[in-house]
Amino acid sequence: xxxxxxxxxxxxxxxxxxxxxxxxxxxxxxxxxxxxxxxxxxxxxxxxxxxxxxxxxxxxxxxxxxxxxxxxxxxxxxxxxxxxxxxxxxxxxxxxxxxxxxxxxxxxxxxxxxxxxxxxxxxxxxxxxxxxxxxxxxxxxxxxxxxxxxxxxxxxxxxxxxxxxxxxxxxxxxxxxxxxxxxxxxxxxxxxxxxxxxxxxxxxxxxxxxxxxxxxxxxxxxxxxxxxxxxxxxxxxxxxxxxxxxxxxxxxxxxxxxxxxxxxxxxxxxxxxxxxxxxxxxxxxxxxxxxxxxxxxxxxxxxxxxxxxxxxxxxxxxxxxxxxxxxxxxxxxxxxxxxxxxx
Amino acid sequence: xxxxxxxxxxxxxxxxxxxxxxxxxxxxxxxxxxxxxxxxxxxxxxxxxxxxxxxxxxxxxxxxxxxxxxxxxxxxxxxxxxxxxxxxxxxxxxxxxxxxxxxxxxxxxxxxxxxxxxxxxxxxxxxxxxxxxxxxxxxxxxxxxxxxxxxxxxxxxxxxxxxxxxxxxxxxxxxxxxxxxxxxxxxxxxxxxxxxxxxxxxxxxxxxxxxxxxxxxxxxxxxxxxxxxxxxxxxxxxxxxxxxxxxxxxxxx
Amino acid sequence: xxxxxxxxxxxxxxxxxxxxxxxxxxxxxxxxxxxxxxxxxxxxxxxxxxxxxxxxxxxxxxxxxxxxxxxxxxxxxxxxxxxxxxxxxxxxxxxxxxxxxxxxxxxxxxxxxxxxxxxxxxxxxxxxxxxxxxxxxxxxxxxxxxxxxxxxxxxxxxxxxxxxxxxxxxxxxxxxxxxxxxxxxxxxxxxxxxxxxxxxxxxxxxxxxxxxxxxxxxxxxxxxxxxxxxxxxxxxxxxxxxxxxxxxxxxxxxxxxxxxxxxxxxxxxxxxxxxxxxxxxxxxxxxxxxxxxxxxxxxxxxxxxxxxxxxxxxxxxxxxxxxxxxxxxxxxxxxxxxxxxxxxxxxxxxxxxxxxxxxxxxxxxxxxxxxxxxxxxxxxxxxxxxxxxx
Numbered sequence: 001x002x003x004x005x006x007x008x009x010x011x012x013x014x015x016x017x018x019x020x021x022x023x024x025x026x027x028x029x030x031x032x033x034x035x036x037x038x039x040x041x042x043x044x045x046x047x048x049x050x051x052x053x054x055x056x057x058x059x060x061x062x063x064x065x066x067x068x069x070x071x072x073x074x075x076x077x078x079x080x081x082x083x084x085x086x087x088x089x090x091x092x093x094x095x096x097x098x099x100x101x102x103x104x105x106x107x108x109x110x111x112x113x114x115x116x117x118x119x120x121x122x123x124x125x126x127x128x129x130x131x132x133x134x135x136x137x138x139x140x141x142x143x144x145x146x147x148x149x150x151x152x153x154x155x156x157x158x159x160x161x162x163x164x165x166x167x168x169x170x171x172x173x174x175x176x177x178x179x180x181x182x183x184x185x186x187x188x189x190x191x192x193x194x195x196x197x198x199x200x201x202x203x204x205x206x207x208x209x210x211x212x213x214x215x216x217x218x219x220x221x222x223x224x225x226x227x228x229x230x231x232x233x234x235x236x237x238x239x240x241x242x243x244x245x246x247x248x249x250x251x252x253x254x255x256x257x258x259x260x261x262x263x264x265x266x267x268x269x270x271x272x273x274x275x276x277x278x279x280x281x282x283x284x285x286x287x288x289x290x291x292x293x294x295x296x297x298x299x300x301x302x303x304x305x306x307x308x309x310x311x312x313x314x315x316x317x318x319x320x321x322x323x324x325x326x327x328x329x330x331x332x333x334x335x336x337x338x339x340x341x342x343x
Numbered sequence: 344x345x346x347x348x349x350x351x352x353x354x355x356x357x358x359x360x361x362x363x364x365x366x367x368x369x370x371x372x373x374x375x376x377x378x379x380x381x382x383x384x385x386x387x388x389x390x391x392x393x394x395x396x397x398x399x400x401x402x403x404x405x406x407x408x409x410x411x412x413x414x415x416x417x418x419x420x421x422x423x424x425x426x427x428x429x430x431x432x433x434x435x436x437x438x439x440x441x442x443x444x445x446x447x448x449x450x451x452x453x454x455x456x457x458x459x460x461x462x463x464x465x466x467x468x469x470x471x472x473x474x475x476x477x478x479x480x481x482x483x484x485x486x487x488x489x490x491x492x493x494x495x496x497x498x499x500x501x502x503x504x505x506x507x508x509x510x511x512x513x514x515x516x517x518x519x520x521x522x523x524x525x526x527x528x529x530x531x532x533x534x535x536x537x538x539x540x541x542x543x544x545x546x547x548x549x550x551x552x553x554x555x556x557x558x559x560x561x562x563x564x565x566x567x568x569x570x571x572x573x574x575x576x577x578x579x580x581x582x583x584x585x586x587x588x589x590x591x592x593x594x595x596x
Numbered sequence: 597x598x599x600x601x602x603x604x605x606x607x608x609x610x611x612x613x614x615x616x617x618x619x620x621x622x623x624x625x626x627x628x629x630x631x632x633x634x635x636x637x638x639x640x641x642x643x644x645x646x647x648x649x650x651x652x653x654x655x656x657x658x659x660x661x662x663x664x665x666x667x668x669x670x671x672x673x674x675x676x677x678x679x680x681x682x683x684x685x686x687x688x689x690x691x692x693x694x695x696x697x698x699x700x701x702x703x704x705x706x707x708x709x710x711x712x713x714x715x716x717x718x719x720x721x722x723x724x725x726x727x728x729x730x731x732x733x734x735x736x737x738x739x740x741x742x743x744x745x746x747x748x749x750x751x752x753x754x755x756x757x758x759x760x761x762x763x764x765x766x767x768x769x770x771x772x773x774x775x776x777x778x779x780x781x782x783x784x785x786x787x788x789x790x791x792x793x794x795x796x797x798x799x800x801x802x803x804x805x806x807x808x809x810x811x812x813x814x815x816x817x818x819x820x821x822x823x824x825x826x827x828x829x830x831x832x833x834x835x836x837x838x839x840x841x842x843x844x845x846x847x848x849x850x851x852x853x854x855x856x857x858x859x860x861x862x863x864x865x866x867x868x869x870x871x872x873x874x875x876x877x878x879x880x881x882x883x884x885x886x887x888x889x890x891x892x893x894x895x896x897x898x899x900x901x902x903x904x905x906x907x908x909x910x911x912x913x914x915x916x917x918x919x920x921x922x923x924x925x926x927x928x929x930x931x932x933x934x935x936x937x938x939x940x941x942x943x944x945x946x947x948x949x950x951x952x953x954x955x956x957x958x959x960x961x962x963x964x965x966x967x968x969x970x971x972x973x974x975x976x977x978x979x980x981x982x983x984x985x986x
Contacts, residue, residue, distance in 0.1 A: 033481065033693035039686060109613045136777060145778040146732060147681075148741055162718070183459045191444045194433050202431035204415035205424065206504065207448030237714045237739075240779070241706040242681050264448055279686055283676065286638075300638060301678070 013179065020171050024164065037280075038163040039240020042235060044275040045170040046228045051255045051267040053224025054179050056276035058253065060185060061217040062197030063112050066249045067124035070131035071222045075101045075229020075245035080150045080239060081141045090153050090234060098226035109215040118185050128249055147240030150233045166235040173231065174268075177224060182264045183218075193217055194262065213229050247302075251278075254305055260319020269320040274305070344369050345406035345422070345511055347392070349471045352401035354387055354568075361387045362398065363568035368514070374538050374545045376555045379565030386428055387546040389514050392546075393418050393425050405512070417447045421441070422511035428548075434490035438481060438500055441489055442472045445504035472507055478540075479503045479533060492545070495526045499533075506537065512544040513537065519551040527554050556580070558565040599720075599900030621932045623698030629668045629924065629931065632675070632691035634703045639678030641704060644909050648702060648727055649674060651913025654895045655737075655921065664885065665924045666931070673697065679710050684708030689713050699724060699936060701920055702913065706730040706779045709744070716740035722937055724923060725916035726923055729754070729855060729878070730783045734963040745940050747916050747955060749878035751780060751854055755827060757854045757985050758876055762825035765850065772800040772823030772849070774814050775837060776830060784829040786856060806832070811838045819847040831856045835873070836865040843869035850874070855968070857935040859908050862972040874981070876968040880951040881980060882911035888918070888949030918948045918957055919964075953984040 023041075027034040036186055050072055079097040082088040088096065111123050135142045153160040153169060160169050184190060192213050195203035200210060207219050233239050251274065260272020282301055289300075316323060347369040354362040362384045369375045376386045390396040392403055394415035403410040408421050424445070433441055446468070450458075458464045476482055479499050489497060498518060505513050515534070519527040531554050537543050549555050555562060555576070562579045564571040572582045579585055604899045623630040633652075635645035649672065656670040664670065673695055675687035684703065691697045692715070700716075704727040716723055717740035724745045726733055731750025735741060755773070762769045773788055775781035781803065791966050792799055800821040802814035815838060818826055826842075828835045835857040842848065853862070853875035863870060880886045882893070892914050895907055924931070926939035939960075945954035953967035970982040 013637065031469050031694075033690065036686065036689035039689050043686075045681065126447075139782070144782045146730075146782045147707050147779065149710075149713070180459075187458055188443075188447055188450045188455050189437065191433075191440055192447060194436055195444055198433045199431040200434075201395065201427060202433070202504075204395070204429075204447050205419065205427075206508065207419040209416045236682065236711070238681065238684065238711040240681060240707040242679065245680070274522075279683070286676070306638050 011167065017175060024167050035163045038167050039108075040275065040279045042166050042170050043279070044165060044272050045167075045174045046232050046235070047252070047255065047275060048174050048268050048271045049177050049231070050225045050228040051252055051259075051271045052177055052264055053221040053228075054252050055219050055256050055267040056181065056185065056193065056224070056259065057221035059256055059263070059267070060190060060193040060197065061214065062116075063214065063217060064117065064121040064253070065108075065124040065221070066121045066253065067108065067127035067131075067247075067254045068221075068225050069244040069248040070124075070128040070248065071101050071105065071225030072229045072248075073131050073135060073239075073241075074104050074222075075226030076150075076233035076239045076244075077135060077142055077148070077229075078226070079230040080148050080233045083234070084151050085141060090151075091155050094227070094230055097230045098223045101226025102219045102223040105218040105220075105225075106215050108222070109218030112205065112214055112218065113211055125246065125249065128244075128246050132244065135241055145241045147238055147242070148195060150237050150239060152237065153231075153234040160235070163235075170231055173204060173227065176228070178264060178268060181224075185262075185264060189213075189216075196225075196278065197262075251305065254309050257309055258319055260321035263319075263321045265324075266319045266321035269324070273320060277304070277308075345544075347406045347512060347544075348402075348404045349388070349392075350402050350404075352388070352391060352403065353399045354384070354391065354396060355399055358567050362391070364401070365565075365568070365570055366401075367563055367570060367573060369433040369544060369546055371511075371544050372538065373560040374534060374540065374547065374558050376559040376562045377548045377553070377565060378555055378562060379548070383565040384568040385565055386516060389425060389516055389546075389548065392423065392514060415441050419508060419510070420453070423514065424505040424510040424512075425514035426498075426505050426516055426518070427533075428516040430494075430497050430501060431490050431495055432501060432504075434488070435484065436489060438487050438489055438492075438496075439472060439485040440478070441470065441500050442476060442507050443468065446472065447508075449508055465566070475503050475507045478536075480529075494521055498522070500532075502533065506541070506543070510543060512546065515545060515547045517548055517550065519549060519554050527551055528557075530554065531557045603746065604665065606908065621698065622692075622696040624668070624930075624931045629670050630695065630697050631670065631672050631699055631701045631920070632688075632695060632697035633672050634675045634677050634684055634687045634691070634708065636704055637674070637676035639676075639680065641679055644704060644727075645676075647905055647907070648704065648913035650901065650905060650912040651892075652702060652917040653913075654892070654899060654910075655914050655917035657899075658891075658895055659921055660788065665921060666859040668927045668931075670924075672701070675707075677703075677723075679705050679708065681705075681707045683712035685715065685881055686703050686712050688712045692719050692721060697721075698931070700934065701725060702727050702916060703825070704728065706783075709733060710738075713738060713740040713744075716743040720933055722933060722940070724920045724936075724940070727912070727916070730779060731786065732779075734781060734961075736960065736962070739854065741962060743937070744962055745919075745957060745964065746877075747919050748855070749876075749966050749968050750963070751783040751829070752787030752788075752790065753966055754854050754876045754878075754968055755784045755829070756791045758827050759788065759791035759799070761796065761874075761970065761985070762827075762850070762852065766824065769825045770800075770821075770823050771797070771825045772802065772818045772821060773827040773829065774802045774811070774818065775802065776806055776834070777803040780856075781829055784827075788827075791869045802943070804830075809833070809837060811841050814838075815841045815845060815847065815956050818842075818849070819845060823849055825850045825852060826855055828853045830854075832859050832861050832865075835862050836870065839866045839869040839873065852876075858971055858978070860940070860978060861907075863976055863978050866973070867976075870973050871975070875973075875975040877908075877970050877971055878952075878965055878968050879915055879948075880969065881971065881978060882908060882914075883978075883981065884951075886950035888915060890952035891949060915948050915951050918951075919943075922946055922948075922955075956984060 027037050054068050075097050078100050079093045082093045083090055108127050112120055136144050160166050192208045255270040255274045256267050260266030350366045352362050352365040378384055391398050419449050518530045538545055562576050563573045564585050571584050637645045677684035677687050700723040702725055706728045709726045712872045722743045725747045729748040729751050731752040733746040762771045775784045788799055800823055802817055835853055851873045855877050858875040858877045882889050923940040927935040941957050941959050943957050947954055953965050955964045967984040967986045969980050971978050972981040
């Protein structure tokens with residue numbers, strides 16, 4: 001029997017995990033401001049957990065969501081309230097809060113049974129707004145729009161006190177989520193979701209219950225967003241409605257698109273790429289631009305992100321991960337097949 | 344005996360009569376063909392059987408099961424699977440994954456979870472799919488992505504997908520459409536083998552008369568939602584109404 | 597733990613290399629004090645992001661030209677947070693760890709300032725004069741309260757004072773409030789609730805969403821409710837539209853505004869409808885005849901900047917810079933972060949060349965000033981109509 005893809009992937013996972021573990025040490029050795037870079041990496045890690053979930057929903061199942069910042073907010077606020085006000089231990093909240101977020105996911109999933117495409121995008125976007133209003137309305141627990149301070153994560157008596165600790169906590173979950181998602185998507189469930197995206201008729205003919213699987217996709221996606229939210233709240237330690245802007249939902253979708261839809265790895269690459277660009281590269285670019293134009297260019301983020309998405313959709317619809325696969329095939333066959341054919 | 348019994352089936356699409364009181368009977372173990380001009384209601388009949396279209400009146404029974412009471416995704420559990428006239432494949436999945444998709448209804452939740460963990464379990468699942476691929480003659484295509492494969496291969500993958508769930512009755516919608524003569528003969532051979540070796544009843548919609556005549560045990564001729572005649576291929580060929588209405592002047596001349 | 601050794605070695609080497617010739621306090625050399633500012637340079641408040649630091653630099657340059665603070669020049673480095681709390685934290689980390697600033701100053705926005713509280717505590721770094729008037733900035737129950745020195749009178753306090761003033765104008769007044777449904781409005785409501793309890797009345801509250809441009813519903817409700825005095829918790833566009841809408845409806849209550857509405861553009865933009873509009877402010881005006889304002893105008897003209905920049909926000913940057921410089925002066929020659937905190941705690945009744953009622957801090961007091969003056973709009977110009985009210 002020929003080797004399957006998921007067996008092959010395992011070869012890449014071990015070195016990657018080692019890189020993830022060694023990276024903070026390298027950073028600490030290389031720069032004084034390693035905590036700043038760790039913070040940026042932590043954000044990327046938290047967003048990765050969410051975008052992997054978004055990839056399950058929008059990439060695999062083809063259900064566009066522009067409301068994932070809303071799920072992130074629900075996870076974050078639920079955990080903040082449970083841990084700090086109801087006295088639930090952080091470890092338990094790591095399980096309960098994502099599940100509660102998942103229930104909201106099912107709720108949002110119901111309209112998706114009837115509508116799709118842009119209309120679904122608008123509906124989920126509306127959900128994002130509703131969550132914001134809800135947080136403001138429930139000011140007894142959430143302190144309205146003033147924002148909420150959140151306690152540090154405590155697991156088995158160990159307090160994750162700084163970015164260094166948080167990094168390992170977050171990336172433990174990133175690795176688990178990525179491996180898990182990859183596995184699930186290579187199984188019956190992943191095939192069913194892709195079938196729903198490409199042909200609802202074929203899906204039903206092979207016995208896939210559309211209602212159940214669409215709701216499941218929303219549930220799973222929201223659970224991962226909720227998990228990201230819990231980590232977000234306790235590692236960032238302050239959450240407010242300003243954090244969960246509608247623009248963030250759009251950025252999440254861009255991350256998945258740029259990385260390459262329906263591959264999981266694409267979501268990881270896309271998130272890293274966009275977050276590093278947003279936090280590290282664009283500020284440098286802005287400074288450089290300001291140095292000879294003598295003005296601050298407003299909203300250059302949106303401009304750059306828009307261009308990147310545009311270029312990717314036109315020239316590289318398979319995303320960053322697709323580029324990587326092509327490169328790998330190229331080197332494998334080198335020098336016998338320098339002209340790459342589309343797989 | 345698990346016969347497919349259709350009685351007085353009536354379907355209207357916003358005033359247009361698609362099926363006008365159709366009755367027919369597919370016996371277990373036969374290859375039954377539906378022929379007729381475009382728009383005569385053959386595919387609509389398929390869609391009624393697989394639950395995509397709800398008829399105005401009439402009944403469809405398979406053995407002692409009432410198919411009309413079931414939602415589309417429950418049909419496969421009764422032992423009926425199907426292919427589509429227009430390809431309904433998942434282009435960004437490999438051939439093997441497309442075939443495994445057909446196995447959906449046969450994998451329970453517990454098995455799914457077991458397969459996340461155990462490599463051996465995954466291999467077992469694949470072995471069965473590979474057997475069927477081998478049977479159809481696609482053994483070398485398993486790792487190829489479906490998008491970009493020739494039409495003929497895609498059509499065969501769809502048939503494989505329908506077969507992998509071990510159905511008792513398979514509905515094949517226009518298997519030879521868009522194929523050359525050699526490929527058509529290949530399909531005819533496969534249809535015969537499905538019945539002979541796998542013991543599956545085959546209900547097939549087809550335009551290509553050479554294919555129909557070669558594989559069918561019985562043929563049913565449709566025109567504008569009505570059954571003109573049902574019989575063995577030789578009988579049907581000789582039926583005067585069939586000659587004038589469907590097979591056309593070319594045969595007469 | 598084989599890995600540990602080389603890493604530690606590299607760490608130690610870089611550490612010693614970087615430490616060579618560095619003074620113990622970050623951001624302070626014999627000739628310079630580096631302070632960090634995080635503004636909204638490209639987000640929804642980018643206009644303020646330009647005006648505030650420009651005003652501050654006017655004063656810093658003035659001090660630097662006079663020889664600096666204890667011989668050290670003040671240099672301000674800026675980061676952009678686009679009014680995004682997460683970016684604010686990233687920017688703060690960058691300022692603290694990469695640029696090694698001595699202290700943080702003037703970070704704009706409530707949620708960005710709230711978001712960096714844990715960092716302030718972790719690093720023991722003071723944040724002087726955050727550019728938000730939310731009363732939560734000086735709340736001692738919050739993380740890192742010790743490191744935040746708030747200058748302005750809180751929105752809650754202002755709302756409280758404005759309610760009192762309404763009853764002073766007319767004992768049988770019926771007060772209403774129209775507020776922005778965000779952290780700003782939240783803080784205004786806190787003050788309103790306090791005033792309600794004190795006066796034993798219920799005040800009609802109408803909310804609008806941030807960025808709203810239509811207030812017809814809220815104004816109509818206030819009219820129906822018979823409010824004779826309406827407090828506006830908006831910024832610039834909102835009070836203009838609210839007052840114009842009311843005028844169009846033939847509804848003419850006395851409008852009162854929280855300090856962000858004190859901007860001269862409100863006076864210019866509201867025209868007839870805004871005649872007699874009274875807004876609170878925690879400092880004297882930039883065009884007043886106080887010594888501070890005169891110095892500001894003189895320095896502004898010398899700088900040759902576009903006159904459009906001159907105004908309340910630019911002046912705000914200027915006067916809060918005076919508070920920071922006062923703290924640095926008091927901290928003395930041997931400057932440390934703890935020293936700055938101790939020095940600022942010793943500031944009592946600092947009036948900033950006549951523009952403040954008196955900035956006062958103490959070991960348990962981070963509120964700065966708690967007083968306001970009232971500014972009336974007559975014929976498109978603003979003038980002060982009251983003494984300090986506390």
